[in-house]
Amino acid sequence: MSADELHEITINVNGVVHELEVPARRLLSDALRHDLGLTGTHVGCEHGVCGACTVLLDGRPVRSCLMFAVSAQGAEVTTVEGLTRPDGSLGPVQQAFAECHGLQCGFCTPGFLTTITAGLRDNPRPTHDEARDMIAGNLCRCTGYQNIVKAVERAAELQSGREPA
Structure with missing residues (x-):
C-alpha cells in the first residue's frame, strides 16, 4: 500500500452525503475546503491550538x-455553512454574533460559531463564567472576547425564546 493510495469514504456534511476518494493522510479540514469547496472552515495554526x-x-x-478525513468515515460533519436555518437565514449563534459585534476580521469566527453551537446544546443557559469557559479553547487576535461572550449569552436567549430583562 503506497502513501498515495486513495481511500473511499462516505461522510454526511451539512446534511448532504458525499463520497470522496482521499489519500490516507488528507486532513479533514483539507477535504472540506479543497475537495468539497466548503471554505468556511479556516486553518490557522495547523496544530489544533487556535480553534479556527x-x-x-x-x-x-x-x-x-x-483529524484525518478517513477517520470521519460514516460520520455526520457540520461546518459553519451548516449552521444556517433551513431557509438560509442566520442561525441563532450567527445572529447573536452579528447583533453583539462578536467578530472583527472574521478569521476565527467559524470555529467560535461551531464551538458555541455545541456548547449551548450541552448548556442552554450558561452563566457568564460558563460562557467564557465555553469559548476558552478558541483564540481570537482582534476582539478581546467581551463581545464574543455577549454573543454566547445572546444566542442562549435567542434559542430559548426569552428576551433580556
Whole structure:
C-alpha cells in the first residue's frame, strides 16, 4: 500500500452525503475546503491550538486540522455553512454574533460559531463564567472576547425564546 493510495469514504456534511476518494493522510479540514469547496472552515495554526478549524463531528466539536478525513468515515460533519436555518437565514449563534459585534476580521469566527453551537446544546443557559469557559479553547487576535461572550449569552436567549430583562 503506497502513501498515495486513495481511500473511499462516505461522510454526511451539512446534511448532504458525499463520497470522496482521499489519500490516507488528507486532513479533514483539507477535504472540506479543497475537495468539497466548503471554505468556511479556516486553518490557522495547523496544530489544533487556535480553534479556527473547529467543526462538529457527530455533534461534538473537533479540530479538523488534527483529524484525518478517513477517520470521519460514516460520520455526520457540520461546518459553519451548516449552521444556517433551513431557509438560509442566520442561525441563532450567527445572529447573536452579528447583533453583539462578536467578530472583527472574521478569521476565527467559524470555529467560535461551531464551538458555541455545541456548547449551548450541552448548556442552554450558561452563566457568564460558563460562557467564557465555553469559548476558552478558541483564540481570537482582534476582539478581546467581551463581545464574543455577549454573543454566547445572546444566542442562549435567542434559542430559548426569552428576551433580556
